Amino acid sequence: MLSSETVLYSRWLLAFWGTQMAVYQRHLLPQTGTVLVVSNHRSFMDPILLTAAVSRPIRFACHHYMGQVPILRELVTSLGAFPLEDPLHRPQEFFKQATTLLANNEMVGIFPEGAAPMVKATAPQDVGNFQRGFAHLALRAELENLAILPMAIQATDEQLIQSLVPLRALSWFDPSEPLFDQPGWHPVVFYRQVQVLLGRPYWITPELKQAYRGKQARETINQVITYCQQEIKDLLHQA
Numbered sequence: 001m002l003s004s005e006t007v008l009y010s011r012w013l014l015a016f017w018g019t020q021m022a023v024y025q026r027h028l029l030p031q032t033g034t035v036l037v038v039s040n041h042r043s044f045m046d047p048i049l050l051t052a053a054v055s056r057p058i059r060f061a062c063h064h065y066m067g068q069v070p071i072l073r074e075l076v077t078s079l080g081a082f083p084l085e086d087p088l089h090r091p092q093e094f095f096k097q098a099t100t101l102l103a104n105n106e107m108v109g110i111f112p113e114g115a116a117p118m119v120k121a122t123a124p125q126d127v128g129n130f131q132r133g134f135a136h137l138a139l140r141a142e143l144e145n146l147a148i149l150p151m152a153i154q155a156t157d158e159q160l161i162q163s164l165v166p167l168r169a170l171s172w173f174d175p176s177e178p179l180f181d182q183p184g185w186h187p188v189v190f191y192r193q194v195q196v197l198l199g200r201p202y203w204i205t206p207e208l209k210q211a212y213r214g215k216q217a218r219e220t221i222n223q224v225i226t227y228c229q230q231e232i233k234d235l236l237h238q239a
Helices: 005-017 046-054 072-078 090-103 133-140 167-172 206-213 217-238
Strands: 020-024 034-039 058-062 107-110 146-166 185-198 202-204
Touching (some): 005 046, 020 046, 034 046, 034 090, 034 133, 034 217, 046 058, 046 107, 046 146, 058 090, 107 133, 133 146, 133 206, 133 217, 167 185, 202 217, 206 217
Parallel strands (some): 020 185, 034 107, 034 146, 058 107
16 A cells, blocks of 8 residues: 655655646545546646645556556556556456455546547647546446546646657557557646646445446446546536
């Protein structure tokens, strides 16, 4: 289990970078039960921001290639992230590792948009389509008092930097990722001023789990995804 040093380290990094962060609706953070955080995602700074915002270590699932690059691997794992496995074993290992962390009462974080917003410049209010893995995880986990906490990251002053890393170079570390099979350079979004907004938790009830195991499985998954995606969109537009 991560210690509070992870939170201190995250705050130190934001101070070192000169990033000014404002946090809103912190009272919506569940004080009991297990928490699965979902958020929009545009910058390498996002896991650090969210950890500092909730003042608790968050174990984020991160892209497979980050676990293959020396130094980067050590950096992300020291911050509590767990890189996803290769495509052949990814779903099983993701569910296994994330469920174990949640069962240990650790907060787990997922960016349901995947890597797409990270490889192309998008507007701060834009939210892409959500992948379904986080909803399956929440409904499948044999845990009581599990809440999905939507959080929104809204930059009010940022800088877009074209990095020195060609997208195709990342294919060396993860040839299975189609997003890396394109020309251009990996963009980097650096926040100068940013708002982090907590949304209304979505509690996974026994009734939802029962519906997920039956004929309403698809409808239940869509219900969870729609709620979280719309909540984040609404937070971004009220910021």
